[in-house]
Amino acid sequence: MCGIVAALAREGNIGPEVISGLKTLEYRGYDSAGIAVMTDDGILVRRKMGKIRALESELAANGLPPSSQALAHTRWATHGVPADRNAHPHTDDNGKVVVVHNGIIENYAELRAELQQRGHQFRSDTDTEVLVNLIASNLRQSGSLHAAVRQALSQVHGAYAIVAMSECEPGRFVVARMDSPLVVGLGADGTYAASDMPALLHLTRDFLILENGETAVLELDHCQVYDPAGQPVDRVVTRCDWTPEQAEKGGYPHFMLKEIEEQPDVLARTAFDRFHDSEGDVDFEATFALDDAELRYFSRLRFMAMGTSLHSAMLGQMMLAELARLPGETLNASEFLYSPELKETDALTVIISQSGETADSLRAMREVKRRGGRVLGVCNVQGSTLAREADHLILTHCGPEVGVASTKAFFGQITALYLLAIRIGRARRVLAPSAGRQLLAALRGLRPKLDILFGAELKAAVEQAADYLASVNSCLFLGRGFNFPIALEGALKLKEISYIHAEGYPAGEMKHGPIALIDAQFPVIALATPGRTYEKMISNLQEVRAREGKVIALCAQGDERIAREADFLLQVPEVSELLQPLVNVIPLQQLSYQVALKLGRDIDQPRNLAKSVTVE
Ligand code: F6R
Numbered sequence: 001m002c003g004i005v006a007a008l009a010r011e012g013n014i015g016p017e018v019i020s021g022l023k024t025l026e027y028r029g030y031d032s033a034g035i036a037v038m039t040d041d042g043i044l045v046r047r048k049m050g051k052i053r054a055l056e057s058e059l060a061a062n063g064l065p066p067s068s069q070a071l072a073h074t075r076w077a078t079h080g081v082p083a084d085r086n087a088h089p090h091t092d093d094n095g096k097v098v099v100v101h102n103g104i105i106e107n108y109a110e111l112r113a114e115l116q117q118r119g120h121q122f123r124s125d126t127d128t129e130v131l132v133n134l135i136a137s138n139l140r141q142s143g144s145l146h147a148a149v150r151q152a153l154s155q156v157h158g159a160y161a162i163v164a165m166s167e168c169e170p171g172r173f174v175v176a177r178m179d180s181p182l183v184v185g186l187g188a189d190g191t192y193a194a195s196d197m198p199a200l201l202h203l204t205r206d207f208l209i210l211e212n213g214e215t216a217v218l219e220l221d222h223c224q225v226y227d228p229a230g231q232p233v234d235r236v237v238t239r240c241d242w243t244p245e246q247a248e249k250g251g252y253p254h255f256m257l258k259e260i261e262e263q264p265d266v267l268a269r270t271a272f273d274r275f276h277d278s279e280g281d282v283d284f285e286a287t288f289a290l291d292d293a294e295l296r297y298f299s300r301l302r303f304m305a306m307g308t309s310l311h312s313a314m315l316g317q318m319m320l321a322e323l324a325r326l327p328g329e330t331l332n333a334s335e336f337l338y339s340p341e342l343k344e345t346d347a348l349t350v351i352i353s354q355s356g357e358t359a360d361s362l363r364a365m366r367e368v369k370r371r372g373g374r375v376l377g378v379c380n381v382q383g384s385t386l387a388r389e390a391d392h393l394i395l396t397h398c399g400p401e402v403g404v405a406s407t408k409a410f411f412g413q414i415t416a417l418y419l420l421a422i423r424i425g426r427a428r429r430v431l432a433p434s435a436g437r438q439l440l441a442a443l444r445g446l447r448p449k450l451d452i453l454f455g456a457e458l459k460a461a462v463e464q465a466a467d468y469l470a471s472v473n474s475c476l477f478l479g480r481g482f483n484f485p486i487a488l489e490g491a492l493k494l495k496e497i498s499y500i501h502a503e504g505y506p507a508g509e510m511k512h513g514p515i516a517l518i519d520a521q522f523p524v525i526a527l528a529t530p531g532r533t534y535e536k537m538i539s540n541l542q543e544v545r546a547r548e549g550k551v552i553a554l555c556a557q558g559d560e561r562i563a564r565e566a567d568f569l570l571q572v573p574e575v576s577e578l579l580q581p582l583v584n585v586i587p588l589q590q591l592s593y594q595v596a597l598k599l600g601r602d603i604d605q606p607r608n609l610a611k612s613v614t615v616e
Contacts, residue, residue, distance in 0.1 A: 002102040006071035009190040013066035029610030030074035031082035037067035047087035073100035080125025092136030099132040103159035198247040256403035280436025287393035295427035301328035305352040314485040316417035323421035333364035344373030354409035356384025466594030478507040480533035490588035497596040518549040541565040
């Protein structure tokens with residue numbers, strides 16, 4: 001969703017660095033962009049509907065004076081249509097204070113009416129313009145930008161990450177956050193703020209992470225954080241281990257393709273340092289903080305997440321039942337708030353999120369904690385809200401995921417959940433050391449097999465299937481057992497980036513309704529790799545064929561039986577049933593990518609989507 005970058009430099013013109021940081025946030029999804037700079041003559045703002053390149057053309061046409069203090073924003077419309085006038089930054093009606101804002105001010109209509117009565121003029125439809133006028137009006141009384149921001153924030157309800165600067169206090173930013181992420185960067189040449197770390201990696205790797213309700217005053221060489229009561233707090237510097245190169249395309253046409261191809265490395269990064277080979281067990285980092293006795297104590301697990309992460313949650317539940325004999329449930333995080341309050345003390349809730357900033361998942365985490373439960377976060381972003389607020393944490397170490405459609409993060413999540421299942425299975429003495437060793441060896445053995453998925457043979461098969469799929473309006477993804485969440489994920493990937501309607505179904509459900517859709521124009525993508533559901537999948541394929549439906553089958557290499565039932569074949573290496581999802585998801589990601597490419601879609605930033613959904 002919206003992105004923020006702000007910088008205060010020792011010297012020189014910081015504008016281009018701020019725009020460059022803003023480009024690394026493009027993946028979050030946005031519809032307009034803008035920048036404000038502090039000059040000797042006051043604050044100057046340029047903003048434009050459309051992509052950052054539209055803003056750059058505007059800057060090239062109308063010029064922007066060099067400045068060592070700049071703040072910039074990409075906007076994803078909430079209040080008011082995408083338009084130049086609604087783009088950020090917004091100034092107060094005297095043009096003396098400027099604000100960029102991510103989030104939603106829920107009581108903006110009342111505040112706007114009050115301000116209008118007091119004579120304020122509004123030029124946009126946004127809640128942010130209300131906020132900046134509130135700050136400016138407070139500033140006239142208090143004379144301090146920090147006090148004015150704090151006072152304004154005490155008057156608003158909602159979610160926000162903001163950066164404010166005022167002509168009265170050049171060389172200073174005041175920042176604040178509530179339920180929307182914001183980090184402060186500390187560098188030798190300046191002090192910075194942004195929505196996430198990758199936006200500042202070209203300037204620094206040292207960060208201060210703001211907690212909910214906190215504010216901070218940024219100056220050159222100094223940042224003071226304040227708690228919600230306005231008391232100064234000491235914040236330890238977090239060093240980010242991501243490199244700027246990891247956040248770049250590295251010669252690939254799209255981040256999504258790069259991230260699909262990084263998955264074999266993700267396996268190594270997520271898993272291989274955590275093997276305790278001699279014990280057949282897994283060593284998580286200190287942030288996991290659950291010992292064997294505690295792991296034996298829980299009698300049920302609850303998995304919660306949204307979108308793609310929800311599909312890995314489903315697999316997590318299945319793997320935990322299989323390897324640790326621990327019952328569980330999987331819930332869409334946005335539904336949890338409305339569920340009846342049950343006893344939480346016997347349950348461990350696993351919340352899975354790539355970004356660690358998904359509003360629905362964070363609300364669910366806080367609700368579990370409010371009800372007295374414990375939360376284990378599985379997350380890719382160090383320093384994110386989930387990573388900080390969960391009681392226990394497993395980081396997936398996938399590196400930054402920039403493509404809006406999640407690929408490698410999903411792979412990392414499943415890998416981490418497999419390790420978690422082994423860890424809990426061992427702690428609960430359901431798995432013997434020898435069984436643990438076998439499971440770890442199978443995971444290690446997966447690495448070379450993944451290379452086959454990036455070979456010429458599968459690439460050609462995916463392209464052939466994609467040629468056909470690009471011509472249809474709708475399709476069905478079918479799977480059973482461990483392949484059911486992969487069918488859901490395959491369908492989600494296709495609809496997100498190609499805009500072709502796709503649904504994932506457990507194959508057994510087909511006869512109970514979806515079969516009505518099948519005719520000679522309707523394709524079914526079937527996950528038919530070996531395992532306990534294999535024979536049943538063959539029957540389902542025959543049912544599709546009997547109605548002249550087209551079949552794209554994902555099956556094991558050399559599987560003649562499936563070959564006889566399919567129009568297109570995606571052949572993959574056979575691995576253990578529990579690990580097969582890690583293999584099977586990759587050709588489905590490649591298939592969606594190729595279909596979207598053929599249809600000329602905006603693959604890394606599909607329409608209407610945002611990478612990190614920070615509003616409920
Ligand atoms: C799909 C996708 C989304 C996210 C969902 C949750 O490709 O990216 O469905 O999976 O918005 O995001 P995280 O995992 O960051 O909580």
